Amino acid sequence: MDKQIISPDGTPLAYGRAGAGPAVVLVSGAMSTGGTLAPLAKRLADRFTAVVYDRRGRGASGDTPPYAVAREVEDLAALIEAVGGEAALYGVSSGGALALEAAASGLPVRQxxxxxxxxxxxxxxxxxxxxxxxxxxxxxRGRRGDAVELFLRLTGLAEQMIQGARQSPMWADMETIAPTLAYDDAMLGGGVLPRERIAAIGVPVLAVAGGASPDWLRTSAAEVAEAAPRGTFRTLEDQTHMVDPDVLAPVLAEFFAG
Known part of the structure; x- marks a missing residue:
């Protein structure tokens, strides 16, 4: 992340961009930073200006309490303005919920x-x-490790794997951004599909799921596509929630080029 903007509430946001062409902003999910999406951005950079950023409270970006979903929408608005005034959005997991809310809020989004x-x-x-x-x-209570454990259990990770993760070198980084788990929780609104908000999105929406992911995740993606006036649903065979950038990038490139 070699660039920085300031969001309307004064929060510094770190971002990076690569390639040339129409801008595509990639929005990361829980327990991740913009760097998590760098491999996907690299594969899109031959046709687009691929933009990754650290959401507030993560990586090299700052944070300004109190948190509100609207502040993250403002962050995206500022970033879109910085990269040309219009962009397509891609969001993974809870980052997808943010991308949908941004589009429903009327940001200058193409797809x-x-x-x-x-x-x-x-x-x-x-x-x-x-x-x-x-x-x-x-x-x-400052129990960041416990917060991370709660999240990992929510995702369905086995207890043995959770305890193994707690002993791994990556655990310290996970604890560092643990407070943002509350942000993602707020973004998902209790896990209820925001049908009315999605119905307000006038641009094309592509919802993708992995064929090897749990049924409920595929159902969630399909329902997003169904709720969007211009929605399309697609399944990627053999893919899980940790989707392969080499498989996903051509699908996104085709959609964004359209």
Whole structure:
């Protein structure tokens, strides 16, 4: 990330850009930074200006409390202005929810593509409410490691793998951005698909899911496409939530070129 902008509330945001052509802004999901999407950006840079950025509270970007989803939409608006005044958006997981909200808010967006936005997670409203309450408590008490564990359990990761992750070198970095788990939780609105907001998106929407991902993630993506007036759903065979950039990039390039 070699560039910086200042969001309207004064938060510095780090970003990087590569390639030439129409701008495509890539929006990362939970427990990740813009660097997570750098491999995908590299594969899009031969046809587009591919832009990655650290969402507020992550990586080299700053943070300004109190948090609100609207502030992240303003962040994207400032970034789009900095890279030409119009852009297509791609968001993965909870970053997809942010991309959809940005488009519904009327930002100058040409198209929106999302990969497995995690609405309608198994367990229903009760489990999501309990997760939010326990996450809020853990972060309030400074127990960042516990907050990360809560999130990993929510994703369905096995307990043995969670404990293994806690002993790994990456754990410290995960704890560093743990407070942003509350941001992603707010972005997903309790896991309820925002049908009315998606219905307000007038530009083409592509919702993608992996054929090897859990059924509920494919269902969530399909419902996003169904709710969007100009929505399309596509499944990538053999792909999981950790989608291969070499498989995804041609699909996105075709959509954004259209």
């Amino acid at each position: 929106v593509a999302v990969y497995e936005p995690p609405f309608a997670q198994p367990g229903g409203e009760k489990e999501r409410t309990e997760y939010t309450e326990r996450l809020t408590e853990a972060l309030a």
